[in-house]
Amino acid sequence: MVDVAHGKPAEFAGPAPSPASRLAPYALPIFLVLMIAVAGIISPAFLSANNISNMLLQAAPLGIVVIGQAFVIILRGLDLSVSSVMATSAVIATSFSGQNADVLPILLIAIGIGVATGVANGLLVTKRSVSPFLATLATMIVLQGIRFAYTQGAPSGNVPPLFRTLGSATWNGIPYNIMLLVVLAAVFWVLLAKSRFGREVYITGGNPTTARLLGINADRVTIVGYMISGGLAAIAGLVLSGYVGIVDNWVGRGFELDSIVAAVMGGISLAGGRGGIIGGLFGAAVLIVVFNAVLLFGLPVQFQIIIKGIVIVAAAAFYVRRSR
Amino acid sequence: MSATVSIGSAGFSRSLKKNQGIVVVIALLVLLLVFGGFVSDRFRTTNNVMNILEQSTGLALVSLGQTLTILTGGIDLSVGSMISLLSTLTSGMIGGDASMVAPVIAGILLLGLAIGLVNGLLIIWLKVHPLIVTLGTGAVLQGLVLLYSLGPAGKVPRGFTYLAYGKVLGIPIGAVVVVVLFALVGAFLTYFRLGRYIYAVGDDDAGARLMGLPRAKVILVVYGFCGFCCALTAIYLTARFGVGQPYTGLNYTLASITPVVVGGTLLTGGKGGVLGTLLGVYLISLLNNVLNFMDVSTHYQLIAQGLIVIVAVSIYVEKRRRV
Numbered sequence: 001m002v003d004v005a006h007g008k009p010a011e012f013a014g015p016a017p018s019p020a021s022r023l024a025p026y027a028l029p030i031f032l033v034l035m036i037a038v039a040g041i042i043s044p045a046f047l048s049a050n051n052i053s054n055m056l057l058q059a060a061p062l063g064i065v066v067i068g069q070a071f072v073i074i075l076r077g078l079d080l081s082v083s084s085v086m087a088t089s090a091v092i093a094t095s096f097s098g099q100n101a102d103v104l105p106i107l108l109i110a111i112g113i114g115v116a117t118g119v120a121n122g123l124l125v126t127k128r129s130v131s132p133f134l135a136t137l138a139t140m141i142v143l144q145g146i147r148f149a150y151t152q153g154a155p156s157g158n159v160p161p162l163f164r165t166l167g168s169a170t171w172n173g174i175p176y177n178i179m180l181l182v183v184l185a186a187v188f189w190v191l192l193a194k195s196r197f198g199r200e201v202y203i204t205g206g207n208p209t210t211a212r213l214l215g216i217n218a219d220r221v222t223i224v225g226y227m228i229s230g231g232l233a234a235i236a237g238l239v240l241s242g243y244v245g246i247v248d249n250w251v252g253r254g255f256e257l258d259s260i261v262a263a264v265m266g267g268i269s270l271a272g273g274r275g276g277i278i279g280g281l282f283g284a285a286v287l288i289v290v291f292n293a294v295l296l297f298g299l300p301v302q303f304q305i306i307i308k309g310i311v312i313v314a315a316a317a318f319y320v321r322r323s324r
Numbered sequence: 325m326s327a328t329v330s331i332g333s334a335g336f337s338r339s340l341k342k343n344q345g346i347v348v349v350i351a352l353l354v355l356l357l358v359f360g361g362f363v364s365d366r367f368r369t370t371n372n373v374m375n376i377l378e379q380s381t382g383l384a385l386v387s388l389g390q391t392l393t394i395l396t397g398g399i400d401l402s403v404g405s406m407i408s409l410l411s412t413l414t415s416g417m418i419g420g421d422a423s424m425v426a427p428v429i430a431g432i433l434l435l436g437l438a439i440g441l442v443n444g445l446l447i448i449w450l451k452v453h454p455l456i457v458t459l460g461t462g463a464v465l466q467g468l469v470l471l472y473s474l475g476p477a478g479k480v481p482r483g484f485t486y487l488a489y490g491k492v493l494g495i496p497i498g499a500v501v502v503v504v505l506f507a508l509v510g511a512f513l514t515y516f517r518l519g520r521y522i523y524a525v526g527d528d529d530a531g532a533r534l535m536g537l538p539r540a541k542v543i544l545v546v547y548g549f550c551g552f553c554c555a556l557t558a559i560y561l562t563a564r565f566g567v568g569q570p571y572t573g574l575n576y577t578l579a580s581i582t583p584v585v586v587g588g589t590l591l592t593g594g595k596g597g598v599l600g601t602l603l604g605v606y607l608i609s610l611l612n613n614v615l616n617f618m619d620v621s622t623h624y625q626l627i628a629q630g631l632i633v634i635v636a637v638s639i640y641v642e643k644r645r646r647v
């Protein structure tokens with residue numbers, strides 16, 4: 001009942017689609033497969049088990065952030081604070097202990113910081129009617145300041161070995177972090193596509209007035225959306241720290257834009273009410289494949305940025321055409 | 325927000341609302357000035373005032389362009405990359421050769437204008453939100469400048485720094501240019517038809533379209549001007565630092581939005597003006613200056629800046645569009 005790139009429940013579908021637009025939701029998966037095929041032909045190393053395993057490792061943290069970003073964007077919002085949440089929660093949570101025995105409290109502290117940031121974002125957006133862009137921009141700056149003030153510029157925390165395994169090790173070539181992504185994606189897909197709360201998210205994002213008339217507490221739904229985004233960003237921050245091996249002041253730098261690019265590419269409309277988690281994850285996959293291919297083809301790394309820029313505008317233009 | 329925008333006359337209630345925000349910013353400025361005087365004797369020196377004016381010039385120039393894009397309900401997230409590219413090209417192409425200064429400055433100003441126009445054209449043609457379009461062009465420009473150079477490029481002749489450190493009647497030349505430019509743009513926004521259209525497009529895009537206003541022209545003018553302002557900023561910063569490098573503008577993308585918002589211009593468009601932005605620039609520069617005198621580390625200055633944005637946007641509550 002949920003199409004891939006467009007994850008919206010079927011009852012929201014418009015008039016009967018033409019054959020061409022029937023195919024359109026699958027444009028991104030088809031594009032991804034084509035890209036992988038072309039990259040594999042140009043450079044056989046691309047399809048080596050090692051490289052694929054490597055790409056999955058890199059995709060997991062981004063994917064986790066994209067899930068949260070999906071909730072917020074479907075709610076007509078945008079979360080620029082995710083990268084700041086990733087670094088700040090990881091830096092503060094690991095500053096107390098880097099031992100395996102303390103993994104649970106570390107996780108809880110990190111998620112607590114992320115969720116608290118989400119509450120602040122949500123309250124600013126709903127109760128003070130601040131635009132999501134500004135609200136999350138402000139919390140991003142404040143978190144960054146808190147992080148630097150807390151560490152005095154030099155973070156001292158260590159990554160518990162368990163997180164290092166989770167972030168960088170594989171089981172028969174399958175990274176543990178991609179397993180975590182799959183589990184999280186499944187849980188939040190059910191929440192978004194199958195639950196009453198998910199339906200409220202789509203209605204609130206699609207048309208806040210309708211939501212009000214239906215008796216939905218739109219403010220509460222929106223705040224919870226930002227909490228999910230903050231919490232998932234905190235988890236992604238720990239996973240990425242595990243991949244890098246150290247807790248850095250700039251863990252997750254650039255993830256705020258990459259996650260938005262992935263979501264938009266995956267058909268999640270910035271106008272709200274459209275798209276789904278699976279589309280967003282395909283967007284993340286395309287992004288990672290592009291980044292990987294650029295390096296594998298021996299192009300200067302700068303092309304990653306240039307292609308990212310072209311891709312986000314092209315994808316947004318594609319979906320604007322489709323929605324009319 | 326009614327569709328019948330009163331074009332040509334500002335409307336009494338609107339100008340009152342606009343001034344309300346400006347009064348708050350002025351009050352904060354005065355408060356900071358008095359407070360700063362208590363904090364340190366050196367704060368009150370002419371030298372320090374000149375210092376604040378010098379430090380605020382780059383931010384003021386880019387924020388001027390950003391104000392116009394935000395007034396139309398848009399935003400330009402490519403300003404940081406544009407400044408990086410244009411400043412690197414400035415010192416890279418001059419290469420220490422005094423005879424190259426004039427042609428390069430002219431070329432950089434034209435290039436800034438051209439990049440801004442490309443932003444505008446993409447926004448009009450693709451019908452994609454400016455946020456996404458300029459995010460994309462910003463990434464492309466950042467990639468291009470890094471392809472051009474990975475570090476500081478070229479150098480400028482000694483006399484070039486006059487643009488940043490020279491003085492007119494004892495006042496830094498940049499500060500004079502800023503005030504003149506802001507006054508010109510302010511007059512344009514108030515007294516020219518196209519200036520009023522900028523408010524109309526930002527206030528009610530669909531309404532402006534229905535009334536047959538030249539929406540495309542407004543978008544082109546606004547983004548073209550923003551690109552031009554980025555070129556001015558880039559030239560100023562190159563003069564100030566003596567060289568351009570590919571990350572000169574990095575912080576300016578977000579920094580350029582703060583004074584606009586603090587000055588009372590709404591991100592949803594249609595409300596605000598350049599006077600508020602200029603006061604916002606001075607407020608932020610003054611705050612950083614006072615915090616410096618109090619020996620507050622830059623980390624806390626960052627927190628203060630974020631909190632200012634939160635307080636400002638909470639004061640000027642943005643009206644939600646109800647269908």
